[in-house]
Amino acid sequence: MKSRVLVTVLAALALTATTAAPASAHPGRTPEDLRGLAHKTGVRIGSAVAVDPLTAEADYRRVLRREFTSVTAENAMKWESVEPERGRYTWEGADAVVDFARHNRQAVRGHTLVWHNQLPAWLTEGTFTDEELRGILRDHITTQVRRYRGKVGSWDVVNEVFNEDGTLRSSLWLTRLGPGYIADAFRWAHKADPRAKLYVNDYNLEWIGPKSDAALELVKGLKAEGVPVHGVGFQGHLSLEYGFPGDFADNMRRFTALGLETAITEIDVRMHLPVTEEKLAAQADYYRQALSACLSVRRCAEFTVWGFTDRHSWIPGWFEGQGAACLFDEALNRKPAYHSLLALGRRR
Ligand code: 9MR
Numbered sequence: 580m581k582s583r584v585l586v587t588v589l590a591a592l593a594l595t596a597t598t599a600a601p602a603s604a605h606p607g608r609t610p611e612d613l614r615g616l617a618h619k620t621g622v623r624i625g626s627a628v629a630v631d632p633l634t635a636e637a638d639y640r641r642v643l644r645r646e647f648t649s650v651t652a653e654n655a656m657k658w659e660s661v662e663p664e665r666g667r668y669t670w671e672g673a674d675a676v677v678d679f680a681r682h683n684r685q686a687v688r689g690h691t692l693v694w695h696n697q698l699p700a701w702l703t704e705g706t707f708t709d710e711e712l713r714g715i716l717r718d719h720i721t722t723q724v725r726r727y728r729g730k731v732g733s734w735d736v737v738n739e740v741f742n743e744d745g746t747l748r749s750s751l752w753l754t755r756l757g758p759g760y761i762a763d764a765f766r767w768a769h770k771a772d773p774r775a776k777l778y779v780n781d782y783n784l785e786w787i788g789p790k791s792d793a794a795l796e797l798v799k800g801l802k803a804e805g806v807p808v809h810g811v812g813f814q815g816h817l818s819l820e821y822g823f824p825g826d827f828a829d830n831m832r833r834f835t836a837l838g839l840e841t842a843i844t845e846i847d848v849r850m851h852l853p854v855t856e857e858k859l860a861a862q863a864d865y866y867r868q869a870l871s872a873c874l875s876v877r878r879c880a881e882f883t884v885w886g887f888t889d890r891h892s893w894i895p896g897w898f899e900g901q902g903a904a905c906l907f908d909e910a911l912n913r914k915p916a917y918h919s920l921l922a923l924g925r926r927r
Contacts, residue, residue, distance in 0.1 A: 610924040613646040613917075619924045620874055623686055625649030625883030627845065629891050630672040633679060640679070642887065642911055649686040651844070651883055652676040653893075656690055657697040662719060665701050670726065677730050688844065688883060689731040691738040691780065692720050693764045695750035702751075709755050716752070716760065717767050724771035733881070735780035735812055735844065736768050737761050743783060745793030761797070762806045769807035776880075780812035780844055786824035787833075795833055802837060810839050815846030815869055816885065818901075819858060823865050828872035835878055842881035843873055847904035848916070849894045854903045863919035866906070870920050 610616040617624040628650045632639040643650070654660055655672030662668050680687045693716065707715065724734065740761060742748050752760045768777050779798060784791045794811060801808045811834045817823065824830075831841045848865045850858045873879035886892045890909040895902040906917040 607925060609921050613920065614648055616921055616924040617648040622870075622873060622879060623649040623881040623883075624920075625651060625686070625688060625881055626887040627651045627653040627690075627883065627885045628655075628676050628679070629653045629886070630655050630675055632891050633675060638911055639888070639891070642907065643679075644683045646887065647685060649688060649881060649883060650676055650680045651688040651690045653690075653886065654697070656723070657694065658702070658719065659697045659699045661723060663699050663701075665705075665715075668722065673727075677727060681730065686733075686881075687727070687731045688842075688881065689724070689727060689734040689775075690844075691735040692723065692768060693736060693740075693752060693760070694738040695748060695752070696739075698751070712751075712755050713760075713763070716756070716764070720764060720767045721771045724768050724775065728772040729774070731772075731775060733776040733778060733810065733842070734768055736764050736777045736808075738780045739782065740779070740797075741781055741784075741790050741793050743790055745789035762801060762804065765801065765806045765808050776809040776840060777807055778810040778812045778840075778842065778844075779808065780814065782814040782816050782845070784811070784813045785815060785817075785827045785830065787826050787830045791830055791833075795837075798834065798839060799837060802839075808839070810842060810880070812842045812844035814885075815843045817846065817848045817865055817869070819848065819850045819861050819865070823868050827869065828875045831872060831876045831879060835876055839878070841873070841876060841879045842883070843869055843879070844881065844883050845885040846883065847885045847892065847894065849898060849901045849904040851900055852902055858903075859915045862903075863915035866916040867919040867923060870923055874923065 610619050613624045624647055626643060626647045628643065652673055655676055660672055661670060677687055740748055747753050747758055765777050779794060781794060784794055798808055798811060834841050846869055848862045850862060870882050873882050884906055886905055888907040888911055889903050889905045892905050894904045906914055908914055
């Protein structure tokens with residue numbers, strides 16, 4: 580009995596040693612920037628990156644470099660970007676993001692290997708047999724993961740595979756290859772880079788409900804079969820309209836209990852325009868609660884925003900009359916949401 584207790588204590592100590600935040604010399608101080616927050620909390624703070632401003636805008640690069648410890652290509656690693664014609668790979672955009680990250684000591688999250696969107700026409704309009712299609716998916720995953728072996732630390736292997744009711748989304752992959760395409764994708768990715776952390780990623784997964792229940796069942800099943808799945812990404816596209824998902828942390832904990840990492844992979848908090856101080860304050864509170872949820876969960880590895888500036892955000896193009904969803908405004912001024920995140924570092 581005694582030795583079991585000792586083993587438990589030692590195991591707990593080992594866990595603490597690998598997951599706890601590094602001790603800070605100034606525990607009571609607010610970190611200077613998000614990088615400081617990341618170092619204090621042990622959670623990577625990332626942003627999605629768009630290649631055009633990365634190439635063209637020095638102030639965009641400056642903030643990205645100063646604030647973030649991780650980057651995700653917003654579009655440049657998607658299938659239509661990297662393989663616009665069968666077997667002809669175009670890595671310029673993806674390489675630009677990875678090179679920037681390496682120069683600035685940032686981690687890279689790979690997004691995404693298998694999705695139903697942003698597929699090239701040669702693939703969606705092609706006439707392939709099921710077996711050919713399976714080979715095409717395997718080659719695509721293998722080529723992309725190998726190219727960035729050791730450079731991309733985590734991959735969103737499958738993205739948005741669920742419907743809201745928890746059934747699997749009908750897609751080219753499901754229809755033609757059957758549900759086994761998910762396990763195959765993880766196995767192929769793992770073979771191409773055995774050290775990369777491999778994730779299931781989705782939106783509207785933040786609260787407990789049919790969709791997150793289904794994700795939980797999926798990863799449970801994959802793990803039981805020995806499929807190399809390591810984490811679940813909660814995109815976190817939130818809106819002031821719908822309220823903050825109050826059970827976010829409890830939900831994440833269900834995944835942690837399976838031995839998985841979690842991450843908030845694409846957070847933004849949109850609002851109906853015009854911007855008011857009240858809305859900015861409410862938005863700050865959503866961001867704060869989301870990071871708090873992550874910090875309260877063991878092995879929440881990353882908190883990534885889907886673009887850091889309102890100057891370049893997908894929201895206005897997709898939700899009419901909405902926007903201002905990011906941490907920095909269009910002129911790259913820090914918004915209340917930014918300060919609400921930093922303040923969480925004070926107590927660490
Ligand atoms: O931000 C991306 C936008 O520029 C693209 O036009 C869009 C196309 O589907 O994809 C956006 O990113 C999505 C991400 O890849 C997956 N989760 C939802 C994101 C917002 O739509």
